[in-house]
Amino acid sequence: MINFDYVARHLRGVWRMAFGGDSDGGDIDRSIDGVFASFWAVVIAAPFALVAFSAGKQWAATTPDYANSVYAKAPLPVLFTAEIIALAAYWGAIIAALLLVARTLNATRQVAGLIVAYNWGQLIIFMISAAPSAVLIFTGDLNLFALTALPVGIAGLFINWRILRQNLPLTIAAAVFLIVLLTIIKLFVNSVVVHAVVWFYFLFA
Numbered sequence: 001m002i003n004f005d006y007v008a009r010h011l012r013g014v015w016r017m018a019f020g021g022d023s024d025g026g027d028i029d030r031s032i033d034g035v036f037a038s039f040w041a042v043v044i045a046a047p048f049a050l051v052a053f054s055a056g057k058q059w060a061a062t063t064p065d066y067a068n069s070v071y072a073k074a075p076l077p078v079l080f081t082a083e084i085i086a087l088a089a090y091w092g093a094i095i096a097a098l099l100l101v102a103r104t105l106n107a108t109r110q111v112a113g114l115i116v117a118y119n120w121g122q123l124i125i126f127m128i129s130a131a132p133s134a135v136l137i138f139t140g141d142l143n144l145f146a147l148t149a150l151p152v153g154i155a156g157l158f159i160n161w162r163i164l165r166q167n168l169p170l171t172i173a174a175a176v177f178l179i180v181l182l183t184i185i186k187l188f189v190n191s192v193v194v195h196a197v198v199w200f201y202f203l204f205a
Contacts (some may be wrong), residue, residue: 002040004151005063010038010120017117018162026121042091043061046084048126053083059142070198082197090189091122094182101178107168114167121163125156 013027029037057079059069066072071079095115102111132148135141157179164175 003035006037007040007044007120007123010116011124014117014121014124014159014163017166018121028113028116030116032112035112035115038116041119041123042088045123045126046087048123048130049087050080051085051124051130051137052133053080055136055145057137058140059145062142070195074198074201075107078198078201079194081192085197086190086193089193090186093185093189094118097182097185102168105169110167116164117163117167118160121159125159127154128155 009027010029016027028034060069060071061064074082095118098114098118099111102114104109107114129149129152132145132152135148136145139145160179160182161175164170164178168178170174170178
């Protein structure tokens, strides 16, 4: 079981890797235990993911096709359950993709650092993304949401950029391509899983 100091240390390490010029990530535990412990980031990120999902659902409610979507038809507890399952699914799919990329690049020795940095980096991204999501939930102002979401989105992309560039031998073009690929994997798996869970709910309801 990890504690607050352990989490804070790794968040600080990834933050310094991204913004502080600490390419070595000195605060990051690259041992086997550190790799397994880093998956606690998925658990800790879950509440922040639900905040983001709630904001996304609120934004979707303003679109013309909302009434026909699963987000309008399924009960909120079912949607929350689907979102948590989807979170675990696409996180696992992305880790698998990163392992495949590392193997292709003959960078298996860097896999531990890559996984640890990626997992804790995603927690940072979920945490900072909760701010614009909360703005939308409490104000309902889409313009204010867009204004606050833009810098947060850029920061998230930059964190992933630095993690990939520091832990894999990637060219600039390859890093951009990989970020796009990982984003596509996330969106695809999330959509498939959420729709599958909701479909099963209506099948047995």
